[in-house]
Amino acid sequence: MLPEQTSPRPLIKGGRQIEDQWLRHDDETAPAEGKAIVRLDVWLASDRRDSLAPWLPSDTELDAETIAALREAPLVAIDFPKFTDGRGYSVARVLRERHAFTGEIRALGDVLIDQLVYMKRCGFDAWSLREDQIVEDALNAFNAFSRHYQVSIDNPEPMFLRRQREACAHQPEPALA
Amino acid sequence: MYRYDNHDQTLVEERVEQFRDQMRRYLEGKISDEEFLPLRVQNGLYVQRYAPMLRIAIPYGMLASYQLRKLGEIAARYDRGYGHFTTRTNLQLNWPKLEDVPDILAELATVQMHAIQTSGNDIRNTTTDQFSGIAGDEEVDPRPWCELIRQWSTFHPEFFYLPRKFKIAVTGASDDRAAIQVHDVGLRLWRDDAGEVRVKVLVGGGLGRTPMIGETICEDLPWQHLLTYLEAIVRVYNQFGRRDNKFKARIKILTKALGVDEMRRRVEEEWAHLKDGPQTLNQQAIDEMASHFVEPPRREIDASDIESYEALRRNNRAFARFVTNNVTDHKVSGYKAVTLSLKRSSQSPGDVTSEQMAAIADLADDYSFGELRVTHEQNLVLTDVAVDQIEELWHKLDELGLANPTVGTLADLICCPGGDYCALANAKSIPVAQAIQERFESLDFLYDLGPLDLNISGCMNACGHHHVGHIGILGVDKKGEEYYQISLGGSQGNEASLGKILGPSFFREDVPGVIDKVLQVYVGERQPDETFIDTYRRIGLKPFKEFVYAA
């Protein structure tokens, strides 16, 4: 887990940097006032559900009760304790695909430029970047790929179906030599 | 051979630019070494003992002549004029410059090649039977399925940061030449009574520090569900595989810890949500993929040509030796598959020079419809050679030093790059391979020994598959000194088994002598027509051990 956050980190949402209203708190109690992203258990126990939001650890196993509660959250954050911990990708994807979660899913923690594009494809739509990351490079990194082979949150059609659709619509593009 | 369409081509080109930008930011100091590591290995780039190493993907071992020619050019221009074929049927360049790598990747993209996911904690290059499409015992051609898996796994956004690497092997033949039992996932394609393709799915096999044989998680998956089922397996692994200890992070450890029944339950639970979703395959997707792997325009071969080939084989001993060892039967009469041996004591096992690559590409054009296969035994195969051309091809291969008639024998050993190149090595492996090849040079002796797999790895990572060698050699480090541990009784294929350690390890210079003693026991104990592995299975480790360690 990263050190407690004291000042806002660069927040990316909707293809640009925006002002972050939310501070992360890892304490066992919620702050008395102000918007804060707190531990899931703290959030579940609090009655400030609109000005507090939960963060989920990467090993979260979502049960029905938690899912129902999360629907009320202003946003759900998923923690990346280390950028190489890939569990958060599955957590986000399951939230979106299986539980039809439509609110903000924010990546928190060791969030680096070169993972953003894959996080987006798994359903994240907001990123609290680690302080040292360069926002301009981060915004560029989203444009790495113009198409995808497999189904993902931003691509409901796998490549084999896209090819079939395109072959119907017009002559297929010729295979390259 | 799969040919890229506009989508595939765009994706590899976009990947090159993505990596070029990452490399630029790394060289400018904007990405730390630690954070660059996963990015570069996801593009096959290692920083090795003496220089970077670039591992280029050869998806399921299929290579076109124009691709091999380009690989030869790249090795000449950016490296020291040679490359190394690995047991995962990839090609490694040992001396590229770090800053050249984006340009090398751009060159590769011009011939529909890349280095995507040849390393890293992601889904790696899928491997298959080197005789797929031509084997007589094949029920289902695995290649279209391999390509579907390649596309599904390429840039899979959820699975770039798995606990560890993830390897899939596929076979569609009754004789398993793809070692599916020692992969994270092994797939056996078969046909049910209605002629529909079904998939037997094994999970949790693997070599490395804790070798294990995979267990069956599903016997008869209908083909439509292949991708969703794989996705369920990898998701369960991503979420529950251990991340606290990299030696316990492979799916085999998770499978073992949960037990295969619990593993199956979790996979099926996950799959229930994915099943019948948009990644469910349809017939058109299979047909479209299969249309890339059509039968080449073979000609009718006259019975008289077959007869002259057989006659030559009877009358020319050297030719007969080559045919017996390096030529494999084909499902089409009059055609054969010819294995080019990359095993000779003058070059490291699996190494090929740029000139050889160019020459082999020409031979593929002239004799085998411009296609080749790379085998996990680190050889190359021309799969469609007409019998009336085999003699000519044999002479040309001989001139190139690629006609060693020793495929499948002790001299055809598998060997990882080891301490000469690899930063992880405990010990060198290539000098051991060469010492063994030099000691056992006599063809008569090699043939008398019969089929024998000798596999060498320079460390526990087992890139040289030492556990499944009939004789396995593993480099170990004891207080900074290089030693070699020998195991016996491993095997791959349908009756896969893991070798047992003979006893305390040996100095490098003693290894050929120890192998000699092991072979003496075999020769002394064997019954008529009994192979090494059969003798071992009958008599066990003890007689070998007693003789080798006798004072």
Ligand code: SF4
């Ligand atoms: S087995 Fe070890 S020494 Fe050999 S290539 Fe693999 S990691 Fe390197």
